[in-house]
Amino acid sequence: MPLPADTDVSTPKYLRDKYAIVGIGETTYTRGSDKTTRALGTWALRNAAADAGIKTSDIDGMLSYSNNDSTSATFMAGDIGARLNFYMDCVGGGSSTEALIGIAIGVMEAGLCNCVALFRAMNGFSQVRIGGTGARSATPVGGDMLHNRAYGWQSAGQMFAPTFMRHMYDYGTTPEQVAMVKVVHSEHASNNPKAYYKKRYTVDDVLSSRIICKPLHLLDCCVETDNATAIIITRADRAKDMRHTPALIRGIVGRCSKPRMDMHYQTGPISRVGGYYAKDILWPNSGVGPEDIDATGAYDAFTFTSMLQLEDYGFCKKGEGGDYVSSGITRLGGKRPNNTSGGHLCEGYTHGMNMVIENVRQLRHDIDDSCPIGADGKRQHTYDYREGGCRQVKDIELTANLGWANPMTTSGMVMRRG
Amino acid sequence: MHTKPVPVPDEVSAPFFDGARDRKLMLQHCSACDGWSFPVRERCPHCFAAALTWRQASGRGTLYTFTIMHQVMNPGFASAVPYNVAQIDLEEGVRMVSNVVGIGNDALRIGMALDVVFEDVSDDIRLPKFRPVAG
Numbered sequence: 001m002p003l004p005a006d007t008d009v010s011t012p013k014y015l016r017d018k019y020a021i022v023g024i025g026e027t028t029y030t031r032g033s034d035k036t037t038r039a040l041g042t043w044a045l046r047n048a049a050a051d052a053g054i055k056t057s058d059i060d061g062m063l064s065y066s067n068n069d070s071t072s073a074t075f076m077a078g079d080i081g082a083r084l085n086f087y088m089d090c091v092g093g094g095s096s097t098e099a100l101i102g103i104a105i106g107v108m109e110a111g112l113c114n115c116v117a118l119f120r121a122m123n124g125f126s127q128v129r130i131g132g133t134g135a136r137s138a139t140p141v142g143g144d145m146l147h148n149r150a151y152g153w154q155s156a157g158q159m160f161a162p163t164f165m166r167h168m169y170d171y172g173t174t175p176e177q178v179a180m181v182k183v184v185h186s187e188h189a190s191n192n193p194k195a196y197y198k199k200r201y202t203v204d205d206v207l208s209s210r211i212i213c214k215p216l217h218l219l220d221c222c223v224e225t226d227n228a229t230a231i232i233i234t235r236a237d238r239a240k241d242m243r244h245t246p247a248l249i250r251g252i253v254g255r256c257s258k259p260r261m262d263m264h265y266q267t268g269p270i271s272r273v274g275g276y277y278a279k280d281i282l283w284p285n286s287g288v289g290p291e292d293i294d295a296t297g298a299y300d301a302f303t304f305t306s307m308l309q310l311e312d313y314g315f316c317k318k319g320e321g322g323d324y325v326s327s328g329i330t331r332l333g334g335k336r337p338n339n340t341s342g343g344h345l346c347e348g349y350t351h352g353m354n355m356v357i358e359n360v361r362q363l364r365h366d367i368d369d370s371c372p373i374g375a376d377g378k379r380q381h382t383y384d385y386r387e388g389g390c391r392q393v394k395d396i397e398l399t400a401n402l403g404w405a406n407p408m409t410t411s412g413m414v415m416r417r418g
Numbered sequence: 419m420h421t422k423p424v425p426v427p428d429e430v431s432a433p434f435f436d437g438a439r440d441r442k443l444m445l446q447h448c449s450a451c452d453g454w455s456f457p458v459r460e461r462c463p464h465c466f467a468a469a470l471t472w473r474q475a476s477g478r479g480t481l482y483t484f485t486i487m488h489q490v491m492n493p494g495f496a497s498a499v500p501y502n503v504a505q506i507d508l509e510e511g512v513r514m515v516s517n518v519v520g521i522g523n524d525a526l527r528i529g530m531a532l533d534v535v536f537e538d539v540s541d542d543i544r545l546p547k548f549r550p551v552a553g
Binding site for chain 2: 146148151
């Protein structure tokens, strides 16, 4: 794939596979955690350290992101008994997971620390719901809100829906096609004991669920849950001593954006999303292309956000996303399954973290489904994907995560089985 | 009874709302690059010049895309649902967010010709909205 003339890939090229995700942890995905985000964060971090087979005191770097609805590294470090050589709490949402893993690689490469834990803790159902709706809407509108809130345009679904409408108009995409994203992810979730929603849905279920904002139905929208999630990143050579097969990080693109992030719809076609630009960084940095990828984790805040990203990252031609997501390609047993955990539509809403965690488990060939556990302590995967069955993708070697903040900003990451 | 959010103009956006009060759609125009811009900015988003002046726009445009709100996300809109939120491509080359009025939501069509009207939201604030061009 040719590179844009002004892209310097000399450094990323040499960092391919040099760092790895070695530990993953999560709390339960619930509604009504009855815990503080601080308690949730500690829970997830301890699970991630145990998963890696390290002591929490081995963590010396920490990153987190939130929209003022979480806890910070300053609390987490003491709670888990880690003395930090580096930490940073960032503002941000769905494009943060992959971007912050990129930052973790950068600070370790620069010698600031050796082992970074990234966490996201949120009571996204019982405390701060995404979108600033309800009572928080009543504040006076000023600044850039002058030109949207006064017209009744504020929640994430409301903000993204016009993008989908225009995609339908330009390319003939149908709600039936896009509903298949929910159908497929719900099939995956039915084989995921952790998933908040394990029920399998049909296209009719999606289209007959109540309309939220045209063309989005209730079942086109992701679940809101309370949970924390954590990911531990370190150098691949250190990963050899840890419990699991490492997920090597091939390449990252972080918070790559369209022009005019403030008002993205001002510039060019509205159905173009950040992946249009991000693909020219992610694939060269990773040294692979979409055709090499065995499974994707395309952010499903809404059904059609998965579709738009798969399109603009080049998994299909622009405008053919409706065909792609309804063709069976994205289903377990298909050519390139998407969001095998059930994603944000079914497993739980974590602002992107659980889609990376799922792909790490996939690359270990040790997904946590209901298959029997053998004498070696690993599941004996059946690759029978019927309800309640297997979730492991056979012989998976390469995954791509496509993170979404909104139509204008995306992060992406390619991982390889170590 | 909740009311719809009422804009509180600042010193930069005041001319937009002053114009709306007089039923004029005012946009910023850059005398350095001849570019129009929206929403309100301190400098031209095309060339970053500070030479922005306010001009009355034609008020004519076409419907670029829209959505129809059924869920009440803001209690001020509880009595308004289902209502549309539209993006309108103005003749001047900028795209603005507003509501299309004077037509049922089912009759909205991408590409339809629209022109500006003004609706009172408080004693001091009028908002530009759009209606289908007759005929």
